[in-house]
Amino acid sequence: MDTRRRTAIDLGKIAAETGPQAGLRASRMTGGLKGSQILQIATEIRDLRSRGETVCDLTVGDFSPQHFPIPEKLRDGIASAIMRGETNYPPAAGILELRQAVRRFYLRDLGLDYPVESIMITCGARPVIYGTYRAVCDPKDRVLYPVPSWNNHYYVHMVEATGVPIPTSAASRFLPTPEQIIEHLAGARLISLNSPLNPTGTAIEPEALRGICEAVLNENRRRETRGERPVYLLYDHIYWMLSVGETPHVTPSELFEEMARYTIYVDGISKGFAATGVRVGWAVGPVDIVARMRAVLSHAGAWAPRAEQCATTEWLDDVEGIAAYQSEFKKAISARLNKVYEGLMAMKGRGCPVDAIPPMGAIYLTVRIAPFGRRTEGGAVLDDSEAVRSYLLEEARIGIVPFAAFGVSGDDGWFRFSVGATSLEEIEDALPRLEKALLALS
Ligand SMILES: Cc1ncc(COP(=O)(O)O)c(C=O)c1O
Structure with missing residues (x-):
């Protein structure tokens, strides 16, 4: 290593200088x-x-660690994983042990038995949303999303898709009805649903989700016979562990197995375990689409840190600990x-x-x-x-x-x-x- 001291160059001013064409510098x-x-x-x-x-x-969609600390086992697991040297690159799809733990978790708590190839670990849940948009949408493809909803308009913008916002109302507790989706389904590439929903805290009724899934399956059967690309369902259920009240949390794949060909689940530990800053999320979806997402996201380096993945693996298998927490x-x-x-x-x-x-x-x-x-x-x-x-x-x-x-x-x-x-x-x-x-x- 060169131990000569370099003279400090003060770049504060020049780095902040945009020049006369400020608006033309970025994309x-x-x-x-x-x-x-x-x-x-x-x-x-x-x-x-x-x-x-x-x-x-009452503005932030986050937890204060003072009132809502993460599970102790998760916290201690991260510390001990770092101490034992779990600090190198994890595989692009996430460590196999965590993908297997997510698989067991979905089987145990949601009754969904996905192959491990369907599961990819990411740095919190956001990369799953971005990766899905990137993996299935081409520029100008139509994306249906109800409003109010969280951030879809940003993702639509980033992939240069055509957003089709579907206004909802208090009558359906701000979730879309099958009729509203069907009206816009022709030619759509992606439907983005979130339940329980940010910002409302309301959950989709099983019958409404059933109607939407039926419409997706009918549409895709038609498209298959015509040799056209399918429409996918991005099902963001990051809050599913926080469901309360009488409406049960439902998934498209439990309503219709065939939906597993078209549904990409957005999930992670951020909300269910108050671990927003720990950054462990996962995608569960069709094997081929998840592989495309992995290809995209590996270039963005959007994997969760290795020590956090190790600790999450142990935590997800702690059935009693999870129930108590x-x-x-x-x-x-x-x-x-x-x-x-x-x-x-x-x-x-x-x-x-x-x-x-x-x-x-x-x-x-x-x-x-x-x-x-x-x-x-x-x-x-x-x-x-x-x-x-x-x-x-x-x-x-x-x-x-x-x-x-x-x-x-x-x-x-x-x-x-x-x-x-x-x-x-x-x-x-x-x-x-x-x-x-x-x-x-x-
Ligand atoms: C509906 C919804 N999906 C996804 C996310 C992203 O979660 P993460 O913090 O794990 O990236 C959030 C975060 O607020 C959210 O509200």
Whole structure:
């Protein structure tokens, strides 16, 4: 090694210099990628907190490790895997032991017996979504996705597909109906579904999923006879372990075995074990499509770190540990969701312009706050969701996200409340502030 000291070259200024053609330096595609609205709201919350204000942050789709630590066995397993030297490249599809553990996990808990070749480990669940879009879509291919939903418009943009957003409503708890999918199915390449759904926390009814799967199978049988490429179903069930309530979590492959030819599951440990920062996800899907995804994602280096894979392997086989962890975890999440829901229903009963859909899963509650046309004490008229969000952050110090951040156009006053980063006490303190701020409107 050359031990001579180099003179430091200060590149701070030149590296930040864009020159006169700033807009032409990067690709057109990246120029069109919009920033996340949720991150902008998070910045406002940080500013308020830095001024010493107490804010109940219901914006982030994450867990606070203080309230929701990862399972101890997983934590200790990562540390000991690093200590014993599990630090080199893992295979592109993930370590075989973890793929086999995912296989056992799906068999045990979902009743789905996939071959190990159907399973690929990734760095959290996002690469599975990106890899699926890349593996099945060509530019201009049509992708159907319900709105509100999480980030589909970004993936559509990145692969230069044609997005077909399908507006949903409270009547179907913001999940698409078979009729809505069938209307747009001809010529579609991909349908992107998520249940339990981010941002609503609602789950698809088995009958609705059955109708959608039937339509996919009929369409693909027709296409096969005509020698055309099939339509695929991206089934993002990253929150399935957090299902609550009466609607059971269902999968396309359990409804129709043949759906295993067309369904790619998005999953991982991020939500079910509060391990968003550990970055272990997986795809389960048709062997040929998963192989294409592996080819794409290996070039992006989107594998999960080896030590985390080793620890996840041991964790997924710990049937009793998982049951014990999840029972506590779900209880704590449900307590928060129910507290918000019941608080809002009581406010509704007292004449506040609020409504909500009972929680069904994930860490989200769907809430309607529609004081449109009313005036704040300062005289400003609240005429859209953004004005309501901003008012409630300032006046009630509650951070929430309007459905516009999830692709909804038009203003119907629906918001996502996310409870993964708050305590019950913070919620108890915040609800009276919310009511006070709403009652102060004229
Ligand atoms: C619906 C949905 N799918 C996928 C993901 C991505 O999960 P990960 O953090 O494992 O990449 C998220 C994260 O918020 C999500 O809400």
